Amino acid sequence: MTITPAHDPWTDRLSEYVDGEMRPVDREALEHHLAGCPACSVALAELRSVVARAHALEDRAPADDLWPGIATAIAATPRRAPVARPPADWWRRRLDLTLPQLAAAALVVAALSAGTMWIALARSPLRAPAPGATAPVASSPAAASQQTAPAPASPTAVTAATADVVNPRYDRAVAELEQALADGRGRLDPRTLQVLEQNLRTIDRAIGEARRAVAADPANAWLRSHLATTMKRKVDLLRTAAMLTAGRG
Amino acid sequence: MAAAVSGVTMPSVDPDTVPAASDAIDVRLAAGGDARAYERIYRRHVPRIHGLARRMAGDDDAGDLTQMIFVRAWERLGSFRGDAAFGTWLYRLAINVILGRRAATRTERERRDHGEGVIEAIPARPARSEHRIDFDAAIGRLPPGARRVFVLHDIEGYKHEEIARMLRVTAGTSKAQLHRARMLMRAHLER
DSSP states (O other): OOOOOTTOGGGGGHHHHHTTOSOHHHHHHHHHHHHHOHHHHHHHHHHHHHHHHHHHOOOOOOSSOOHHHHHHHHHTOOOSSSSOOOOGGGGGSOBOOOHHHHHHHHHHHHHHTHHHHHHHHHHOTTTOOOTTOOSOOOSSHHHHHTOOSOOOOOHHHHHHHHHHHTOHHHHHHHHHHHHHHHHHGGGBOHHHHHHHHHHHHHHHHHHHHHHHHHHHSTTOHHHHHHHHHHHHHHHHHHHHHHHHHHTOO | OOOEETTEEOSSOOGGGSOOOOHHHHHHHHHTTOHHHHHHHHHHHHHHHHHHHHHHHOHHHHHHHHHHHHHHHHHHGGGOOSSSOHHHHHHHHHHHHHHHHHHHSOOHHHHHTTSGGGGGGSOOOOSSTTHHHHHHHHHHTSOHHHHHHHIIIIITOOOHHHHHHHHTSOHHHHHHHHHHHHHHHHHHHTO
16 A cells, blocks of 8 residues: 655655755755655655656557558658758768668668669679570579579580679679779778778678689589679678768668 | 678578668668668667557557658658667657647547546556556556656656657656656556
């Protein structure tokens, strides 16, 4: 049972005490009062319990999915400001992403454009298999990973795999993006730049390993898709870096 | 065959299974019109936004308010400059939408519910797994002014000065409303 000290003036100040907003002199006086007032002591404990419960509340998604309604609304809703319009000094402001944010950003951008490089490589004249080619080209990295029995090698398949290694469109895209990064690296936070470069080195090593694996087993569809995916990751990461240096999405 | 090195997960990862964890990127994409990116933003933030709407405005209006908040945010993505975390910007926008809606459509029910006795109608329940839901229900039955301050201060973590600016009251009023809310919630806790 709660004892309510309705007329105790200290009762109205218990929340201040709980929140640490009381002046030291008042706090000392209240603590002196609490020592002799069981009612206020109980009220104080209960208030602390309320605050703790409030802090511990968990959010949960609504029972009904609200996204369809939102999607419909935004499809018909013009923006009030079409594209982010940064202030004049925004271009010179250093970006200060946290490392986890940056790592996540790289993964997210890679995920978002997962099909882009794949399609680009698949459409490359150097990579397109000739009619009758037996080596399958997986439609996605996931599909590629499910290839358990690669088709036997054929001259066409070997050519296609080799084309992944020397694709001039890829090399040109990488060169342009690397140049963009080099031009804008001064606008990146040093720690951000460090992580970017570390990730690029990692991906370069993976590309090298994948190229060697393809060279050793050129008919292996999974290895070829692995190489293409890894190359795409480098383009995606460079694209992210260029976007960050340019300050636009 | 997969290996994770320095934050970059290497091959054989289905891109669709990679968790989208970056507001920074998705906001940029959504600002360019990418609805899929905006859906990811929605999925990440809807629990808290809906919780805020439910606690501030009640169950009946929470769904409509949540939709309104996300549509409003979509309209205004272009004004997000990245000076603060996107979540902070979104929650502040949500509070403005909720408070604006309240001001525009202050209902008879709210006026009727303005008394402290309302919380007395909350049924006593055992403090087990449903306890938090009961606590939420009790918040929803606080007098509106006390409820808003309680939600903003004790759940959302805003300071009295910030709340005072949002609600256009004094910091002293905010403190008084908070204490009133806590005292009422305390009465509920003992049941």
